[in-house]
Amino acid sequence: MPTMKTVSRIVAITTLTVALSAAPTDGLHGQTATFEHARHAGFFPECTTCHGGISQEGQSIWPSPNTCAACHDGTNRQAITFEPREGPRPTNLKFTHPVHSFVLEQCRLCHVESEEVGDRMQVQRAVISRCLACHGLEGEHPSLEDNSCTLCHLPLSEATQLSPESVAGFPRPTSHEEQGFTQGGHGALAAVPGEEPGAFTIAASCATCHARNQCITCHVNAPELGPIQALEEDNRALSLGGAPQMPESHSLVNWDQRHSAEASKSSVSCATCHTKESCLTCHTGNGPQPVRALPSGGPGRGAGVQLTRTPPASHTWEFRDRHGSDAATRPVSCETCHVRETCLTCHRPDASAAGDYHPAGFLTRHPSSAWSREADCSDCHNPAQFCQDCHKQAGLVAGKFGGSGGRGYHDGFQAFLVGHGQAARQSLESCASCHVERDCTRCHAARGIGYGFNPHGPGFNADRLKKKNPTLCIACHGRTIP
Structure with missing residues (x-):
């Protein structure tokens, strides 16, 4: 019949194994095991009492289920079900106990943080500071x-037992927080010379946490980058x-207009996004x-930045009416965004073609717009043809003696002939839409059939005009200029 001391040892062993089997097993260092080792220190003079497989090759590191059932049979103690873990550890550590055989008899060197002898059962999964000190590494783990990294850790693609949640919990190295790391620093760190001259492959440290498809989420130019192609694919990353x-x-002011100069120097950096x-x-x-040098989207590449076309800051609400001078002096700038068909929606070579420049119903009020010079009609229209064709169809034609009588365009003011001089001096181009020179010389010419009416207004300097353009x-x- 077993003694009370023997039963107590069996109970302690069972409690230990159940607790360890239920403990989180993702291999994250510094995590304290859930089993209370210190409480059972008197029952376990040696760690191998429960973890015999640590020092005995081929043996399990866990007690057998029968050992637990000897006490937890449902009569003396509550029955339990214990199934020792099998298969690879869910970790990305390269560590194996046989490789560290020189410390197998001193488990506390790795699993107990305290230096006190009495604290030998304050067990942790592993004490990182002890690992680093033994391997000659100074500093905190992430720094x-x-x-x-590769001294202790496997590449992510080989740590197949880790869950996506475990990967998401990887500590972020201090170097990854430095300014400029995301924009370009990580690329310089990741690329190491390959076997072929001029070729690059991935730094082994990057493969510890990262995979190709993670890099592709940003890099449009992933197929052209050797370091990215050297990584394995792994959705957990x-x-x-x-x-x-x-x-x-x-973020600089007017970057949308200034970026072409930077892109012209080299489009390699542009191809990243x-x-x-x-x-x-x-x-x-x-x-x-x-732009032509950039890669097209497709499999194995990042989707790239999705842009929205917006007008430049110079294209304010009134720019539509005054863009002509800018277009004439800098047509190459316009060609960046516009094609000929864009311009022809307003600037029409065919007078019968429809356009969308003028609002609906503009035809009924265009005389006042043309007279007040809201816009330069001649930018789009040929007054001698476009305007006259329409006016003739409407019956608004010059009457007898060039508009001096009869039904015509100036019917709204019957005495227009008397005061037309002021209108002509204000906008002679409007007159030229319907009239030719002989219409004017019939009255104003000082020779031939002219009546000699003086067309010159008050203060007219004849000598000045004669010298400027006789x-x-x-x-x-005629030739007999006074």
């Missing part, structure tokens, strides 16, 4: 040199997150050379 971040330069289709959201045709004088005065 170590990036190239030291997506739990680490990551999304494109806009560079500081893109932009596809050809992304830039063609704004650029017309095939785009300039830097041809104008000849039209009425």
Whole structure:
């Protein structure tokens, strides 16, 4: 019959194994096991009492279920079901006990943080500071040199037992918090020389946490980058997150108009986030050379930045009426976003074609708009043809003697002939829409059939005009200019 001391030892062993089997097993260091080792210190003079497989090759590191059932049979103690864990550990550690055989008899060196002898059962999964000290690494775990990761850790693709939640809980290295790391620093850290001259592969430390499909979430140019292609694919890495971040330069004033100069220097950096289709959201045709050099979207590439076409800051509400001078002096700038068909919606070579420049019903009020010079009609229309054709169809034609009588355009004011001089001096171009020079010289010419009516207003300086352009004088005065 077993003694009380023997039963107590069996109960303690059972409690230990059940607790350890239920403890989180994702291999995250510094986590205290749920079993209260210190409370049972008197029952276990050696760790191998329960964990015999640590020092005995081929043996399980857990007690057998029969050992637990010897006490927990449902009569003396509540019955329990204990199933020792089998298969690979859910961890990304390279650690194995046989490799560390030189410390197998001193478990506390790795699993107890305290230096006191009486604290030997204050057990943890592993004390990271002890691991680092033994391997000659100084500093806290996340702040170590990036190239030291592979000393203890497997690549993510080989740590197949880790869950996505465990991967998401990986500590972020201090180097990843440095300014500029996301924008370009991580690329310099990840790329190491490959076997072929000029080729690059991935740094082994990056493969500890990252996979190719995580990098593809940002990199449009992933197929062209050797370090990314050297990574394995693993969907668990997506739990680490990551999304494109806009560079500081893109926040500068008028960046949308200034970016072409930077892109022309080299489109390599642009290809990180932009596809050809992304830039063609704004650029017309095939785009300039830097745009044509960008990769097209497709499998194995990031989706790239999705742009929205917006007008430049210079295109204010009144720009539509005054853009002509800018277009004439800088047509290349316009060609970035516009094609000829865009302009022809307003600037029509065919007078019969419909346009959308004028609002509905504009025809009924266009005389006042043309007279007040709201816009320059001749920018789009040929007054000698376009205007006259319409006026003739409406019966608004010059009457006898060039509009001096009869039904015509100036019927709204019967005495218009008397005061037409002021209107002509204000906008002679409007007169030229219907009249030709001989209509005027019939009255104003000083020779031939003219009646000699003086067309010159008060303060007219004849000598000045004669010196500037005598041809104008000849039209009425002939060669005998006074």
